[in-house]
Amino acid sequence: MTRRIAHVGVVFLVLYGLLFFRLEIIQVLNADTLQSHPQNTREITLVFDEPRGFIRTADGEIIAQTVAVSGRQGRLRQYPYGPLYSHVAGFISAENGGSGLERTQNQFLGGEDLGVRLQDNRDLFIDRSRTGQLELSIRHDIQLITRAAMAGQVGAAVVLNPTTGSVLGLWSAPQFDPNHLSSHDLIAVTSDYQALSSDPNQPLLNRAEFQSYDIGSLFTIVTAAAAIEEDLRDFVVPPIERVTSIEGSHAIVHDGGPCGGDLQSLLLADCSPGWATIGTTIGRGKLNDVSQRLGITGTSPVRLEGSPKGALQTGSLNSSASYAAVGEGLKVTPLQVAHLFATIANGGSRMQPHAVSRVLSYDNKVLEEFAPNALRQSLSKETAAELRQLLADNVASGTAQSLSINGTSVGGMVATKLSDKHGWAVTIAPVTLPELVVAVLLEDDSFNDQQIDEANVAAVARRITEAVLRLPSFKVGGS
Amino acid sequence: MARQRVVELTLLLLAAFITVVTVAIAAVDERVALSWRVAPYLFGLMVLWAVTHLALRRWASSSNGLLFPITALLQGLGFAFIVRIDPELADNHFAWSLAATCSFLLALRGLRDLSWLREVRPYVGIAGALLLLVPGAIATGPVRLDSSSTIDLGLISIAPQQLGNLFLITFFAAWLSRYRSRNTAEHLGQVQRLDGDPSRFLPLVGGWLLTSVIIIFHSDMSSAFVTFIIFVSMWWIAAGRIRDLAAFLTAIAGSVAVAASSIAETKSIFAAWIDPWANPELGDASIRSSFALAGGGLTGTGPGGGSADWMSGATDLFAFVPLAEELGFIGGAAILLSYLLLVGVGLRLAIAARTEFDTILATGIAIFFAGQAWASIAAVVRFLPPMGLSLPFVALNGSLLVTCNIALALLLKISEAAPNVSERTQLLPQIALEPQGDQ
Structure with a gap:
């Protein structure tokens, strides 16, 4: 019997040993992965009623702050502009975690970051509550412009400074009021949160950064880049109306009859069968190579600096070169589109998009400055210049004429995906010395006519571009 | 004579020290609303330990001195974390601790001779089966992973399944020891006859039936698991044989497979186990854990620094999480x-026990x-599917605390009755000089 009892003892020793290792995996080996998991709201919930720094725009408007209130908690997080910055600042809540910068920059705002906590040698010995204040690159006036231009529409708009990668405006609609989620009235917060998260329009979703849409014919600019690199500038596609791929289920058709010509005429006429022909000539490998360099496909899609990298939705090119060349089935976020055109505008050099420019101490000393971060030279300067010329021609006499602005030369593209009920418009302005890239995406179930809908989307992008360029204080490129 | 009691007292003081320090550290954290109001409860818990210790000195002075301090430490840590999470629960915890100590004393004093349990085994067995099976049949709520299936009696709610398990342990022990003394091959040297004897399948079939009923009809994987492993x-x-063991495990696996493929509740629990992200309502608790x-991490956030308010069931079913979070992997x-x-x-103790019944019961x-x-x-x-099981001695699960204390009393009785092997072999001269206890 003693031997049998020893068996039982050994079994339990092994069982507890397994538990020991499992615990070690969770708490030690995998801890970092779990800590930075996008669904992990533990950290931010813990600091809910702690002292917390404010967030302000580049032009000095406070968009999130913690104020003293009476009551048990004593502190309340407020968002003076309500829904205007709901997808930029995000929210912080006692039970539902947080989103946006409140979530991703928590270590600075809550003072968890050592640099924020210890601003002075003496701080090593005194545990004072220190917080970091965020200064954004986003400008209040530009944010107001995007809201006005997007009024009532579902979709997203991103305004980028192509030379630094700074985000100047970021809009996603529908939006929500973060004040309702940061309230101390937990019952109301719960019901509000449930209503928001079960809303079919997904107001909690930041479409600009985290929602992917079919890129549509915007992708042809990438095909053009590949064609230029392959030295196919003078390659002339014979007039063609439809391309039927062998394995494809449907043909690539151009509505206005046969089209063809060189790269310029293909882009100006939005000639998808022509691009498909170019794609077959270049081959899928080359297309994939260029789009990976530009950050459109590949393992890590572009996010704002510091955004969670988990739950990646990576797009991949269609397996057939002709479909790939017209962007069939490739999904990208509005931020990725803005980033793509910003790379072209910036002479082929990819700048990491970021919304936070500085972290300040409680007495406005600069604790941390986020310098422009060049990711890589994706295209040669010459290729980028040729692409800009194509885009300028496209606005001057091509399919994107509705983007043109008096007195400024603008480059851009417009595309709609009627089957998915969304449309894109992108501008680079001024195209000769780019200071601004605006990407707009609209979702609209009533989309059914390519020309009218493209004009609608283009109008939004044009309004934003025009208004931003006319801002008296707008000077980014030179300064 | 009181050597074990000296060990016990020393370790108890250590356990009390750790408990007080944990409560104190948690109270310092500004996020924790811990006040002096819990001090009397802390003191009360220590008094209960002292009473238990004195009772052991008087009624079971040569029983093992390690068992009680270990359980006291676990109970003390449980108390520290429960009041740190919600100071309002202090009186609830204390009431149950009081009830548990009373049951402990009753069991220690009332069961003068454990062999009495063998005589009443049919009643114990029936009571155990009823306690185990009836609550699961009565409790008809939706599956919730942050509470065990309980019977609500207004002021208190009790979960008698674990007491049922303890009764069944006693019954099994009595049955198996009787079976052995009649039948085992070791005893009779008649391997041939025994292998052909169908009675050896009786306990297996019984155990399988009991476990399967709990798995399939109550879809209560947790108590099923405990019953099964015991x-x-x-x-x-x-009486184990390797071939029978294999057959038994196959049969149990079959029951689990039937439950996992055909019962909606069990199905959703298994789905939440395999992919908690896709099943947020059942998987949320394990994701948050x-x-x-x-x-x-490795060293923990320190008592009071964790996120217990953000977890559900942190005082009962997930009681281990705040402990390991705040005391770290080391804790x-x-x-x-x-x-x-x-x-x-x-x-x-099982090995050293005096009779086979004692050995099996202690095991x-x-x-x-x-x-x-x-x-x-x-x-x-997430090593097992999420199921409602409380941590013995730690969790705020009064019924379990009472049951565990009764079980502890039984174990101490067994050690009291056992001849102290180590002292007899190592300290022969002492044996000659001083009589062993009062047995």
């Missing part, structure tokens, strides 16, 4: 070691502690 261990040490555990491993020590001491009780604790922690770390 039964297998006891049967193995008393792993986030909280990861947040604790969590220490808790695991405490349970391992508890089962180790229990099994050593059953040791496995009851260790199996319940193991399954509870294993479910929290």
Whole structure:
């Protein structure tokens, strides 16, 4: 019997040993992965009623702050502009975690970051509550412009400074009021949160950064880049109306009859069968190579600096070169589109998009400055210049004429995906010395006519571009 | 004579020290609303320990001195974390601790001779089966992973399944020891006859039926697991054969497979186990546990620094999470070691026990502690499907605390009755000089 009892003892020793290792995996080996998991709201919930720094725009408007209130908690997080910055600042809540910068920059705002906590040698010995204040690159006036231009529409708009990668405006609609989620009235917060998260329009979703849409014919600019690199500038596609791929289920058709010509005429006429022909000539490998360099496909899609990298939705090119060349089935976020055109505008050099420019101490000393971060030279300067010329021609006499602005030369593209009920418009302005890239995406179930809908989307992008360029204080490129 | 009691007192003081320090550290944290109001409850808990210690000195002075301090430490840590999470629960915890200590004293004093349990085994067996099966049939709520199936009696709610398990342990022990004394091959040297004897399948079929009923009809995987692991261990040490064991495990696996493929509740629990992200309503608790555990890291956030308010069931079913989060992997491993020590001491007592009944009973009780604790922690770390099991001695689960204290009293009685092997072999001259206890 003693031997049998020893068996039982050994079994339990092994069982507890397994538990020991499992615990070690969770708490030690995998801890970092779990800590930075996008669904992990533990950290931010813990600091809910702690002292917390404010967030302000580049032009000095406070968009999130913690104020003293009476009551048990004593502190309340407020968002003076309500829904205007709901997808930029995000929210912080006692039970539902947080989103946006409140979530991703928590270590600075809550003072968890050592640099924020210890601003002075003496701080090593005194545990004072220190917080970091965020200064954004986003400008209040530009944010107001995007809201006005997007009024009532579902979709997203991103305004980028192509030379630094700074985000100047970021809009996603529908939006929500973060004040309702940061309230101390937990019952109301719960019901509000449930209503928001079960809303079919997904107001909690930041479409600009985290929602992917079919890129549509915007992708042809990438095909053009590949064609230029392959030295196919003078390659002339014979007039063609439809391309039927062998394995494809449907043909690539151009509505206005046969089209063809060189790269310029293909882009100006939005000639998808022509691009498909170019794609077959270049081959899928080359297309994939260029789009990976530009950050459109590949393992890590572009996010704002510091955004969670988990739950990646990576797009991949269609397996057939002709479909790939017209962007069939490739999904990208509005931020990725803005980033793509910003790379072209910036002479082929990819700048990491970021919304936070500085972290300040409680007495406005600069604790941390986020310098422009060049990711890589994706295209040669010459290729980028040729692409800009194509885009300028496209606005001057091509399919994107509705983007043109008096007195400024603008480059851009417009595309709609009627089957998915969304449309894109992108501008680079001024195209000769780019200071601004605006990407707009609209979702609209009533989309059914390519020309009218493209004009609608283009109008939004044009309004934003025009208004931003006319801002008296707008000077980014030179300064 | 009182050597074991000296060991016990020393370790108890250590356990009391750790408890007070943990409560004090948690109270310093500004996020914790801990006030002086809990001090009387803390003091009350210590008084209960002192009473238990004195009772052991008087009624079971040569019983093992390690068991009680280990359980006291676990109970003290449980108290520290429960009041740190919600100070309002202090009186609830104290009321149950009082009830548990009373049951302990009753069991210690009332059961003068354990062999009496053997005579009443049919009643104990029936009572155990009823306690185990009836509540599951009555409790008809939706599946919730942050509470066990309980019977609500207004002011208090009780979960008698674990008491049922303890009764069944006693019954199994009595049945198996009788079976052995009649039948075992060791005893009779008649291997041939026994292999053809169908009666050896009786306990297996019984155990399988009982476990299957709980799995399939109550879809209560947790109590099923505890019942199963206790039964297998006891049967193995008393009459186990490797071929029968294989057959039994296959049959149990079959029941689990039937439940997992055809019962909606069990299906959703298994789905939440395999992919908690896709099943947020059942998987949320285990996702949050792993986030909280990861947040604790190697050394923990310190008592009071964790995220227990953000977890559900942090005082009962997920009681291990705040402990391991705030005390870190080191603290969590220490808790695991405490349970391992508890089962180790229990099994050593089983080996040293005076009669076969005592041996089997001690094994059953040791496995009851260790199996319940193991399954509870294993479910929290997603090693097993999420199921409602409380951590013995730690969790705020009054019925379980009472049951565990009765089981502890039985184990101490067994050690009291056992001849003290180590002292007899190592200290022969002392044996000659001083009589062993009052047995």
